[in-house]
Amino acid sequence: MAKVRGAIVVDVEKCKGCGVCIPVCPTDVILLAKDVNSKGYTYCYMENPEACIACTNCAIVCPDGVISVYKIKVAG
Amino acid sequence: MDIKDIIKPENLVYTKTKNMTDKVLSYCPGCGHGTAHNITMEVLEDMGITHNTIGVAPVGCSVLAYEFMNIDMQQAAHGRAPAVATGIKRVWPEKYVFTYQGDGDLAAIGGNETLHACNRGENIVIIFVNNGIYGMTGGQMAPTTLQGMQTSTSPYGREIETMGSPLKMTELIAQLPGVHFVTRQAVHTPGAVRKAKKAIRKAFEIQKEKKGLAFVEIVSNCNSGWKMTPVESNIWMVDNMFPYFPMGDIKVDGKLVK
Ligand SMILES: Cc1ncc(C[n+]2csc(CCOP(=O)(O)OP(=O)(O)O)c2C)c(N)n1
Ligand code: SF4
Numbered sequence: 001m002a003k004v005r006g007a008i009v010v011d012v013e014k015c016k017g018c019g020v021c022i023p024v025c026p027t028d029v030i031l032l033a034k035d036v037n038s039k040g041y042t043y044c045y046m047e048n049p050e051a052c053i054a055c056t057n058c059a060i061v062c063p064d065g066v067i068s069v070y071k072i073k074v075a076g
Numbered sequence: 077m078d079i080k081d082i083i084k085p086e087n088l089v090y091t092k093t094k095n096m097t098d099k100v101l102s103y104c105p106g107c108g109h110g111t112a113h114n115i116t117m118e119v120l121e122d123m124g125i126t127h128n129t130i131g132v133a134p135v136g137c138s139v140l141a142y143e144f145m146n147i148d149m150q151q152a153a154h155g156r157a158p159a160v161a162t163g164i165k166r167v168w169p170e171k172y173v174f175t176y177q178g179d180g181d182l183a184a185i186g187g188n189e190t191l192h193a194c195n196r197g198e199n200i201v202i203i204f205v206n207n208g209i210y211g212m213t214g215g216q217m218a219p220t221t222l223q224g225m226q227t228s229t230s231p232y233g234r235e236i237e238t239m240g241s242p243l244k245m246t247e248l249i250a251q252l253p254g255v256h257f258v259t260r261q262a263v264h265t266p267g268a269v270r271k272a273k274k275a276i277r278k279a280f281e282i283q284k285e286k287k288g289l290a291f292v293e294i295v296s297n298c299n300s301g302w303k304m305t306p307v308e309s310n311i312w313m314v315d316n317m318f319p320y321f322p323m324g325d326i327k328v329d330g331k332l333v334k
């Protein structure tokens with residue numbers, strides 16, 4: 001059966017670290033970094049990249065539209 | 077499998093619509109205004125009416141909506157967006173015209189304009205972002221502020237005897253015959269965002285069919301004004317705003333459903 005793998009790309013400089021994308025991820029992929037961007041905001045990153053299912057939940061609730069989502073089907 | 081094999085242009089399933097500019101939004105982190113902008117612009121893209129639509133920006137935090145929405149826009153004086161939209165639509169009836177307004181703009185200083193544009197049944201879309209407070213000016217009480225809610229001008233909480241009840245502008249205008257479609261939505265979860273986007277799409281379809289005014293309220297957060305973190309403010313909104321401003325359609329096809 002084909003399995004889905006996903007990945008997100010966060011525009012780190014435009015992320016405001018609001019965190020609203022974190023609770024909406026069904027597979028707990030996202031966390032806020034300890035680091036900050038040039039504006040001083042913490043930003044999101046994939047803590048568990050292999051768990052991403054490309055559902056786009058995070059991207060559509062991101063007020064700043066800084067998440068892009070990618071998806072592939074893998075045999076397995 | 078390497079992440080690099082997934083992150084390729086041909087595998088892209090979601091990115092910000094080109095109908096939004098690349099400017100960094102002036103909104104506070106986590107503010108629902110950004111999401112409301114995004115889905116409104118996605119609807120125009122989906123309907124293929126990007127180049128045929130004129131938006132009217134309000135006064136309030138979304139005063140700069142014209143910087144972010146990559147379409148033809150006009151900014152109106154405080155509360156006057158429905159009047160400006162009326163003028164644009166009447167001069168240019170073949171254009172899609174919408175206003176985007178906060179609750180201070182639409183329900184306080186612009187209460188009169190809103191009521192009369194709705195009563196005339198102008199063939200426009202009104203998108204009403206209700207966060208129960210004046211965000212831009214530092215969190216003063218709005219007509220929509222909840223009973224007991226503390227703001228900078230109701231520091232002991234909104235008292236009904238002296239300040240009146242929170243105004244349900246959306247239920248009020250739904251009574252008017254010229255208004256064809258009225259709904260209340262939110263943008264705090266993926267499910268809510270998808271529903272709100274469908275409602276905005278329906279509103280523009282109604283304008284296409286020249287059926288009258290379509291009014292979409294979006295109950296939203298103002299985490300800065302409410303003095304909460306963004307995630308806390310969304311929870312507070314569900315617990316406190318939704319019981320008083322319940323989600324769902326209020327008028328469909330010109331008939332009250334609630
Ligand atoms: C004629 C006039 N009166 C008052 C103001 C000050 N003012 C600016 S924004 C605002 C309220 C905005 O609140 P709201 O519409 O709820 O939008 P939000 O900022 O919460 O999105 C006020 C009173 C103004 N700019 N112009
Ligand atoms: S919702 Fe968007 S802006 Fe907020 S933390 Fe997540 S990626 Fe950053």
Ligand code: SF4
Nearest residue numbers: 103104107137211298
């Ligand atoms: S003050 Fe409130 S409404 Fe304005 S941008 Fe900040 S959170 Fe949004």
